[in-house]
Amino acid sequence: METYDSTLRPRFSQILAQRETELRAVLRATTEQPHEAGGTGQHRVMDLKDVAMEQALATVDEAKAGHALLELEEVLAARRRLADQRFGHCLDCGDAIDLRRLAARPAAALCTLCQGFHEHERTGAMRR
Numbered sequence: 001m002e003t004y005d006s007t008l009r010p011r012f013s014q015i016l017a018q019r020e021t022e023l024r025a026v027l028r029a030t031t032e033q034p035h036e037a038g039g040t041g042q043h044r045v046m047d048l049k050d051v052a053m054e055q056a057l058a059t060v061d062e063a064k065a066g067h068a069l070l071e072l073e074e075v076l077a078a079r080r081r082l083a084d085q086r087f088g089h090c091l092d093c094g095d096a097i098d099l100r101r102l103a104a105r106p107a108a109a110l111c112t113l114c115q116g117f118h119e120h121e122r123t124g125a126m127r128r
C-alpha cells in the first residue's frame, strides 16, 4: 500500500487550498440570496416566474450549502493536520491512510477500515 509522506505535502496543500476556495465560493453564492440583500440598493425587480425560480434554486442551494459547510470543516481540519504533521494518518487507529484513498478524498480523516466501522456504527444507531 502506498502511503502519504511529507514530499507530497505541497501537492495536498495545494489541493486542499483549492478545495477550500471552491467551497467558500459555493457558500458565498448560496448565502447571498437576493431576498437577503434587501436595503442595499442592489435588489433587482423580478417578475413572479423569476421569484418562483429563485425560491426553487434557494431550496437546492440550502442543501448544497449544508454539504459544502460540512466538507469545508473537513478540509480545514485536513489543512491543520497537514500543518502539524498528522496528515495521512487515521484519527482513530493512527495507521497510515492508503494514498489512493487520500487522492480520491484529500480531506479523509480515517483509514478505510475505521471509516467502514463508523459507517456501520452510524447505520446501526439509526435502526435502533
Ligand SMILES: [Zn+2]
Residues within 6 Å of the ligand: 090, 091, 092, 093, 094, 095, 110, 111, 112, 113, 114, 115
Ligand atoms: Zn483507522
